[in-house]
Each structure stands twice: as C-alpha cells, then as structure tokens.
Amino acid sequence: MNDYRKPIPQIQPWSAPFWEGTKKHELLIQECAECGARIFYPRKYCPECWSSNMGWSRARGRGRIYSHTTTMTGVETKFLEDLPFVLAIIDLDEGVRMTGNVVDCDPDDVSIGMEVEVVFDDVTSEITLPKWRPVKK
Ligand SMILES: [Zn+2]
Known part of the structure; x- marks a missing residue:
C-alpha cells in the first residue's frame, strides 16, 4: 500500500x-x-x-456508463501494470456524473448504458479511490 x-x-x-x-x-x-x-x-x-x-x-453508488475509453498503450511507466484499463464517465442514479476506472471485468465487455456499482480502492492509508464495476445480474 x-x-x-x-x-x-x-x-x-x-x-x-x-x-x-x-x-x-x-x-x-x-x-x-x-x-x-x-x-x-x-x-x-x-x-x-x-x-x-x-x-x-x-449516494447509492450505482449508475450507468455514459461513455468510456480503453487505454491499450502509450502511458507513463507507472501505469504499465494497469494496461489495458478503462476510463468511463458514469451517470449516477442521483443525477451527477463522475469519471472513474471500470474494474473487475474485461475491457471488451464494457458498454454504454452498462449498469455499474462503486467499489473502493484503498490506494494509500489516506486516500481511497472510487472505481466502478459491472453490476452482476
Ligand atoms: Zn444552489
């Protein structure tokens, strides 16, 4: 950590x-x-x-993907371990938009309108980043 x-x-x-x-x-x-x-x-x-x-x-921590992009290459060295990664804009049920990574799934499975839920990544002892994963049906 x-x-x-x-x-x-x-x-x-x-x-x-x-x-x-x-x-x-x-x-x-x-x-x-x-x-x-x-x-x-x-x-x-x-x-x-x-x-x-x-x-x-x-917030409930649920929303739908408004837009997304997958980064395959061309990143700083410190991000190489994350490739490929998905950055998305999420429309929360509460009506605001957040930007975040979509995790716990194959980037090819991410689609516009996909229902996602927040997950929390404790990256340091002080900082926890909200990320998003597909809601399991
Ligand atoms: Zn006001």
Whole structure:
C-alpha cells in the first residue's frame, strides 16, 4: 500500500468530506442547501444558484456508463501494470456524473448504458479511490 506511486488527489477544504467518505467506503455527493442541486465535483459555490450553503448526502453508488475509453498503450511507466484499463464517465442514479476506472471485468465487455456499482480502492492509508464495476445480474 505504501509503495503507491501514481498521482493521488490533492484534497481541498471543500472536497475533504468527499475523500473522508471514500475512506469510509461511502460515496458522498454535494447538495446545495438553498436550491437542492446535486453537485459533482465538489465546489465552494453551487453552480446553479451561487450559494455557499452546501451539504452532503450519501449516494447509492450505482449508475450507468455514459461513455468510456480503453487505454491499450502509450502511458507513463507507472501505469504499465494497469494496461489495458478503462476510463468511463458514469451517470449516477442521483443525477451527477463522475469519471472513474471500470474494474473487475474485461475491457471488451464494457458498454454504454452498462449498469455499474462503486467499489473502493484503498490506494494509500489516506486516500481511497472510487472505481466502478459491472453490476452482476
Ligand atoms: Zn444552489
């Protein structure tokens, strides 16, 4: 775990609750307390009404793939062990979009509209990355 050499998120005051959530294996999304907008990525101000009165709610951790791409080659050395890997945009049931890796499946099996669920990868003692895997039928 301590030999993780890939980039990790830089935690900002306004995104800290999100990363505290992933560390506890909970997926949190921001919710504006004024207008109710659900927001991802975490921000200081609501993009809908500019309020700074922001709260958090726990997402179900389910969604569908909006788009995806598979990387086969041409990466920095530290990512070679991951090839091939899938990066996708996920439409969460709660109405926000997140970007993440799709894991635990053959990249050829990933498709637009595929139902996925969040999994948590504890990459360091401080950082847990949310990733996505196909929902087993
Ligand atoms: Zn708002």
